[in-house]
Amino acid sequence: MSSSTEIIKKSSQSKNIITYLIVGLVFLVALWLSTQNEGPSKFPKYVTDQFTFTAWVNEGEDFLKKNYRWMTKIVAGYIKACYYFVEDFLLDSPWLLIATIIFLPCLIAGGLRLGLYSLFVVYFWGATGMWEPSLQTVALMGLSVLLCVFFGFILGVLCSQSDRFENFMKPVLDTMQVMPAFVYLFPALFFFGIGGAPAILATMIYGMPPIIRLTNSGIRQVPAQTIESATAFGSNKLQLLFKIKIPLSLPSIMMGINQVIMMALALVVLACFIGAEGIGGQVWQAIRRLDVGWAMEGGLCILFMAIMFDRFSMSFSKTEERIPDDVQKFYFLPQSWAKYSLARIIEQPIKISHDVIKYVCLFVTGLIAYFFQFLISIFNKRTANDIKEFISKRYYIIPSFIVFFLISLIDTYLVSFGSFPEEWKLSIRQPITNAVESLTVNPGFIAFTKSLRAFVYLNLLRPLDVFLTHIPWWYTMAVFVALGYITVGVRFAIITAILLLFIGACGIWSQSMITLSSVLVSVALCFVVGVPLGIIASYSERFRNIQNVVLDAMQTLPYFCYLIPVLMFFGGGIVSAVLATVIYSIPPIVRLTCLGLTQVSGTYSEVSRSFGGTLIQTLRKIKFPLAVPSLVIGFNQTVIMAFAMQIVTPLIGGKGLGLEVFNGLARSDTGRGLAAGIGIVLLAIIIDRITLAWTRKQREALGL
Amino acid sequence: MKLSKTISALFLSLVLLVGSLGQAHAKRLHAAIADWTGGIITCEVAVAILEKEYGYKIKQTVFPSGTGLWEAIAAGELDFACESWPSYAEADSVMLNEDLIYEGKVVGSYSGDGSVDLLGTAGIIGMSDYWIPKYAADELGIKTWKDLNKHKAKFATIETGSKGRLIGCPVAGWNCHDQKRLDLLGIDFQADELGTEAAAIAEAKAAYMRKEPFLLYLWSPHWFFGEYEMVGVQLPDHKVCDPDTFTEANNWKDCGTKGWPATGWAKDYTMNYGNPATFAKAEHADAKKFFENMSLQNIDQAKMLVEVDIKKRPVKEVVKEWLDNNPDKWKPWLK
Incomplete structure (x- = not known):
């Protein structure tokens, strides 16, 4: 028995050594x-000359523009009209009306705390002078969420009714969710031009997967009885x-809507790159002018x-907790x-005012209900009763509308x-800028940042x-293909080869290697910083709680806000x-x-402890090996996020494929931008698949 | 059912959104926000006057300048953009079909397909060059670009290794061809593209504070020259080349080292440009007339640049102040 384990151990050890x-x-x-190699490795010239992907895309674009532009123009025009409509309403209405339109639903759905918070948010928009851009963002987001929920719900219901349709949709949804957000912006630009309309369309497509999935699973999970x-x-x-x-799966659908809202907000902000209005544009302008305070205000x-x-959309899928009768309800x-x-x-006073408001609302609604009942009962008694019931049930909404009306x-x-009002303005721009400036002229700080820069770079x-x-392209490719073969299988190895050949043939090999190196360095730094933080959090609950709040906030921020602190x-x-990438992609690993x-x-x-293992030993020999699958998933997510970040880093001096995308956009060379964008996605997909497969193997080996 | 109630609330508020709309629609135009402060100011002057005097409602979108912007305007996705510098624009000869007139005299003529409308001069006359700080020029004895190679080690950074470093044209879309120019002139420097005007200027400012030598691409009017003493390296004079043979495929070489981009930039009479279909409409006749008359002077832009970039005030506020204080300067554009 013992000898056999020893043999296994030895063989695994020797296998390890061989690996x-x-x-x-x-x-x-x-x-x-x-x-x-003297210079950077280049793809054979006859391949890149033959495979003129950029030219094909540009020709294709010209063809589409000539022949199908009228169609997309109609769609874009229609959406643009809707958008201008909402935007005009939001911008031309008195500010008090907008504030109440935001405040009352928050108050009704999320209680007093959310209501007060929403007031603070509205005040912040106005106080920092971001009133217009904020409302533009809200308009863009609202419209795209509406469209997204509408189409997503229909598709979700279809999925739940037909297994064949679901099987067809599943891989589509999978691919949609692996893609970084910006990928959706390019086709939108391609077909619908620049501005708000393509942004809404791109957001609609980007945000659809969760609502489709959750509608489908919600309906499918309705109990058989x-x-x-x-x-x-x-x-x-x-x-x-x-x-x-459908009524029974509403909580699940609301969950989907919540996710859609968050995704839509993230993409709408990013859509400033294709000319959408809103806060994204403000932050971009601020970054262009290196105005830290301004950028920070936009970010906040x-x-x-x-x-x-x-919180608002969450409050719909939350059930109210029951409170024992003898305990006072807190608002x-x-x-x-x-x-x-x-x-x-x-x-106490809050409770009293709540009761008073509720009574007033009930009373007013009741009055209106009776009025309508009386009015309609002249024609039809039954409808009148139905209408009375309908109105009197909505005793918060009807008074809200009366308030809006008033x-x-x-x-x-x-x-x-x-x-x-101008006099309420409270800009925090200058203090932030001053604080940062006073820090950046501090010699100690300069020495620190300079040495960090030099260290990371050199x-x-x-x-x-x-x-x-400088490694020859065929060698790198062979390594990737071998990795794909070992971890996933022959089919994936072939796919990897094709994808990498595509990158090479597009003539962006060296740029993609630069991107790869930025991503790898960022991920390595993420590990160096993130793993110790994770370890501390796993030992101290208090630290973990604080950290979770920070990480939550970090994950709700759209990604080019991370450029600001850096x-x-x-x-x-x-x-x-690289540092911005690290800040953005660190949460999953922690x-x-x-x-x-x-x-x-x-x-x-x-x-382990009873055998006398010290803390470090337990961590190293027991906990870490068992936590490897989890770590690899963290690695996987961090890598994907780091790749997604590459698209915005050129704003602060990033190089590689992201810069190519930018140049393509600036020079109206869609093919070039598209090739580089695809390059980022392909690299991300290859690494994603390899790490995921590796996790699965590790899990199986550990018997999890 | 709390849920259905709240859903109907959402729905009803949408109905309200739609229902309470009754304002008359203003005339709309869609402009691009440039990626350098001077351009932003010029455009803001135009936008502010159009909004104030003609009741326009102008949407402004951040868009990187370059060929992409020209195509967006040709496609009608944007209506106009301001202060294009002819030396940088590569699309102007293809898309414009008009003469550029500055103070009654023709300073440039185009014969493209007319897919973009030349609205008129912006008024600003630009100059571009490579510059070094005066202290470095005195200390190292650099008089022209020919002296740069001797001192390239002084201009090197960790990123450029043995080559000197040019804080180059920050935005790719501007088509400066810095590296090509350096190579053709035989200057052993590396052009560093920092992404934004602000980043390049911040880099130059920090170097100036440390009294280090640095080579900077910069254009005037720019506030930098008011704050810091800079000396141009006197690139060879600009020479117009034959556009048929002078192409990227020919490596820009047939003009010899005298030809562009192995020369300096020409004097830039900047212009505003827009979508022809938009400005052909009768409702925009006022705006078209305005753009024909507009002529912002370098000195005025320079004054506003100081307010915006050094005192860090918002562009809108600065432009409004200038308009309020100098009606004699812009009122004539309204005729």
Whole structure:
């Protein structure tokens, strides 16, 4: 028994040694090859000359423009008209009306806390002078969410009704979700030109997967008994769908809407690159002018807006918690404080005003209901009763509309509220800029940032850049194909080869290697910073809680907001681009390290400790090996996010494929931009598949 | 059912959105925001006057300048853009079909397909060159670009290795061909493209503070020259080449080292340009007339540049102040 385990151990050890040897050998050969090359490795010229992808795309674009532009123009024109309509309404209405339109739904759906928060958000938009761009962003987002939910819901219902359709949609949805957001912007630009309309269309497509998935799964998860009893009562298929299945799956659908909102906000902000209006454009302008305070204000506007919409849409899928009768219900302070008398005293007036408002609302709604009942009962008694019931059930909404109406009336006939009052403006732009400037002239700080820049550039980026660009392309390709073969299989190896050949044939090989090296350096730095944070979080719950709040906030921010702090402290340049990538893509690795370590069941570490293992030993020998699958998923997500970030880093001096995309856009060379964009996606897909397959293998080996 | 209630609330508020709309539609135009401060100011002057005097509602979109912008205007996705510099625009000879007139005299003529309308001169006359700080020129004895190679080690950074570094044209879409120019002139420097005007200027400013030598691409009017003493390296004079043979495929070489881009830039009479279909409409006749008359002077732009870039004030505010204080300068454009 013991000898057999020893043999297994030995064989696995020798296998390990062989693997290391092979990896080492591959690396050494690569090193030798890269020193042989004088300049960067180039794809054979006759291939790149033959394969003129850029020219084909541009010709295709010209063809489409000539023959089908009228069609897309109609669609774009229609959406543009809708958008201008909403935007005009939001911008021309008195500010008080807009504030109440945002405040009241938040108050009704999310309670007093969300209501007050929404007031703060609205104030912040106005105070920082971002009133117009914020509302433009809201308009763009609202329209795209509306379209997205409409079409997504229909597709979701179709999926739930037909297995064949679901099987067809599944791979489509999978691919849609792997793609980084900006990928959607290019086709939109291609077909619909620049501005708000293509942004809405791109966002619509980008945001659809979650709503389709969640509608589908919500409907499919309706309990069989319910369906059976409905059928027993003689419902036909349509009745079953609309009366039973869809109402029962509403919480799941609302979950989908929440995700759609968050995704739409992220993409709408990014869509400033294709000429959409809104806060994204403000942040971009601020970055262009290196105005840190301005950029920060824009970033905060987006962050606050994101949190507001998130909480608002979440409050629909949340069920209200039941409170025992003898405990006072709290509207503002946390319910757990009910045991303190001071808290109860503070809550008392709030409770009273809540009751009063509720009574008034009920009364007003009741009056209106009676009025309508009376009016209609002249013609038809039954409809009148139905209408009365319909109205009196909506005792918050009807008064809200009365409030909106009153405000509009007062604005038109008595006092004009106009735009957000100037005297309430409170710009935090200057203080932020001053604070940053005072820090950036501090000699100690300059020394720190300078040495960090020099270290990252000289020791990490440049060697890796030179290494990756100088290795012959066929060697890099062979390594990737071999990796694909070992981890996934023959089919994937062939696909990898084709994808890499495409990149090479487009003539963007060296740029893609530069991108790869930036991504790898960023991911390495993410590991260096993220893993220790994850370890600390896995040991201290308090630290974990604080960290989670920060990470949540980080993940709701659209990604080019991360350029701001980096720009602030490090200026522009390729190193800054790497650092911004690190900040953006660090959350998954921190989270998943923590998750992996806490998931390792207590017994393992208990056993290790009882055998006298120290903390470090337990961590290294027991916990880490068991947490590897989780770590690899973290790695996988970090890599994908790092690739997605490459599209915005050229704004602060990033190089590689992202810069190609920008140049393509600036020079109206769609083919060039598209090729580079596709290049980023292909690299991301290859690495994604390889790491995912590797995780699966690790899991199987560990028996998880 | 809390849920259906709230959904109907959402729905009703949308109905309200639609229902309460009754304002008359203003005349709309869609302009591009340039990617250098001077261009932003020139455009803001035009936008502010159009909004104030003609009741326009103008949407402004951040868009990188370059051929992409010209095509967006030709396609009618944007209506106009301001202050195009002919030396940088590559699309002008293909897309414009008009004479450029500055103060009554023809300073350039185009015979393209007319897919973009030349609205008129912007007024600004630009000059571009490579510059070094005066202290470096004195200390190293650099008089022209020919002296640069001798001192290239002084201009090197960790990123450029043994070559000197040019803080080059920041935006790819401007088509400066810095590296090509350096190579053709035999200057062993590397052009560094920093992405934005602000980034390039910040880099130059930091170097000036440290009294390090640096080579900077820059154009005037620019506030930088008011703050810091700079000396041009006197690139060879601009010479017009034959456009048929002088192409990228020929490596820009048939003009010899005298030809562009192995020369400096020409004097740039900048212009505003727009979509022909938009400005042919009767409702935009006022705007078209305005653009024909507009002529912002370098000195005025320079004054506003100082306010915006050094005092860090918002562009809108600065332009409004200038309009309020100098009605005699812009009122004549309204005729």
